[in-house]
Amino acid sequence: MKSFDLSEYKFVTLADVEAGIRAGAQELLIREGAVLTPSARDAVAERKLALRTAAHGAAGSAPADAAWDRLFHSPEAEAIKAEIVAVGRKLWQRQYVDGNGGNISCRLTAETVLCTPTLCSKADLTPQDLCLVDLEGKQLAGGRPRTSEILLHLEIYKHVPEAKAAVHCHPPHATAYAITGRVPPTCIIPEYEVFIGRVALSPYETPGTQRFAETVIPFVRNHNTVLLANHGIICWADTVTHAEWYAEVVDTYCWTLMLAQQLGAPLSHIPADKAGDLLAIKQKLGLPDARLEGDACPVCDMPERPGAITTIPSPGVASGRSPAVTDELIAAVTEAVLRELEKKPRG
Numbered sequence: 523m524k525s526f527d528l529s530e531y532k533f534v535t536l537a538d539v540e541a542g543i544r545a546g547a548q549e550l551l552i553r554e555g556a557v558l559t560p561s562a563r564d565a566v567a568e569r570k571l572a573l574r575t576a577a578h579g580a581a582g583s584a585p586a587d588a589a590w591d592r593l594f595h596s597p598e599a600e601a602i603k604a605e606i607v608a609v610g611r612k613l614w615q616r617q618y619v620d621g622n623g624g625n626i627s628c629r630l631t632a633e634t635v636l637c638t639p640t641l642c643s644k645a646d647l648t649p650q651d652l653c654l655v656d657l658e659g660k661q662l663a664g665g666r667p668r669t670s671e672i673l674l675h676l677e678i679y680k681h682v683p684e685a686k687a688a689v690h691c692h693p694p695h696a697t698a699y700a701i702t703g704r705v706p707p708t709c710i711i712p713e714y715e716v717f718i719g720r721v722a723l724s725p726y727e728t729p730g731t732q733r734f735a736e737t738v739i740p741f742v743r744n745h746n747t748v749l750l751a752n753h754g755i756i757c758w759a760d761t762v763t764h765a766e767w768y769a770e771v772v773d774t775y776c777w778t779l780m781l782a783q784q785l786g787a788p789l790s791h792i793p794a795d796k797a798g799d800l801l802a803i804k805q806k807l808g809l810p811d812a813r814l815e816g817d818a819c820p821v822c823d824m825p826e827r828p829g830a831i832t833t834i835p836s837p838g839v840a841s842g843r844s845p846a847v848t849d850e851l852i853a854a855v856t857e858a859v860l861r862e863l864e865k866k867p868r869g
Contacts (some may be wrong), residue, residue: 523572529553531588533631535596536561542571542831547819549574557631559598560601587663594654595662602628602636602762610644613691616771618774619644624691624754625669629679633657637675670730676756677735678742684808685711685742685758689765692754693773695780699723700749706833709792709822714775715800719811720745720823723835726751728829740837743825744812747772749835779831788829797821812836 526547527540534552539562542550549572552558557700558566565574593599613619624644637643639651653664657676675688699705703775705721708714714841722741727734740757741748745758747768755772757766779817781788792800798821804811813821823833 523548525549525551525574526528527551528556531592532556533593533596534546534558536564536565537597537854538562539565539569539571541727543569548572549636551575557633559593559596559631577738590634590654590662593630594636597804599630599636599654602630605762606636606638607647607649609689609762610638610647612766613689614643614770615644616693616770616773618691618693619790624689625670625671625675626687626689626762626765628676628687629685630654632733634662635672635676635679637672638669639664640669642666671734673730673732673735674738674756677739678756681739682758683740684760684810685763686760687765688756688758689762689769690750690754690756691769692845693769693776695776696749696755696769696773697753698780699776699832700754701752702832703751705749705823705835706776706831707789707791707823707825707833709754709794709797710789711775711778712800714771715797716804716807717771717794717809718775719801719804719809720813720836721745721747721749721772723749723751729753741851744810744815746810772817781830783829789825791822791824814816 523546526542526545526549528534529551530553532540532553534556536559540548543565545554550566551574554575593808606628609626613624618624622643624639625638627635630636633656635655635657637655638647639653642651651666653666653668654662655668655672656662657680659668659673659676674690678685678688681823700723703723705723708720708773721746724737724741729739737750738748746759747755749755755769756764757772759768768823801811801813801821805814825831825833
């Protein structure tokens, strides 16, 4: 069986596998603990190549930084970099970021993530500006310092295995909700129900800190979009482009609700049974939604009062109180009970 030696590499890319194929190899020798990129694994499976671990002494090992740099410049990484640059320009063109705001990331391997640098306009991004980090935020490659808010993205990747990419930005209409402590009601526009649905609102913490990153943990398993209080939004998806789509969907939805309110007529809602059909579509697409977790959750979130375009966000973790039972509701019920008691004659 003809072998092709790749044991000097800590990371094996599609280009490496193709080199072995061109050499007529039926077996690839890889070092212990080597990581194959997804496309490299696909090529190995498609060509039915054998993989064998070969001894590779420390003296022959490439320096760690050289290995990371090689992965950073692999064909897979270059394709993702191009997508990140394109999405950054879309965010800027749609006015979802200003100055050097916003950040974008994408998983490259199980333990590495590509991300945007700090202090760089998303309109000016180039592939050379991007960074490679591990899941703790340590920068492994790239000439510019990584964004300080990568910690937020990394918490999503740690808690949601399905998450492959994340986009954080500041779209004005969605951010308007985030600074009022409210979220938009559901069951109004089908596309929003399918791709976003019930959106979450995380509490405020100083951006760039670990505490800020951890604010989304209670929400990201059941939501692909989170409003960040007094800040912006974060969306995750299977690709960078899809995460950007979700940012577009949520901001357009919030904008549409604001326009509709100006007409002075109450909003019409999708009937609950029809909204259930949309949830079924969402489930087939494999998209997360808290309403798919159990029967206790109503399908539609109604606004706080007729004609309103806001509702109170649900808590991210279970408590002794139903999400619908808020302090404001308790106060209103208490006041109503006291009024009724005052009406009764005292004997």
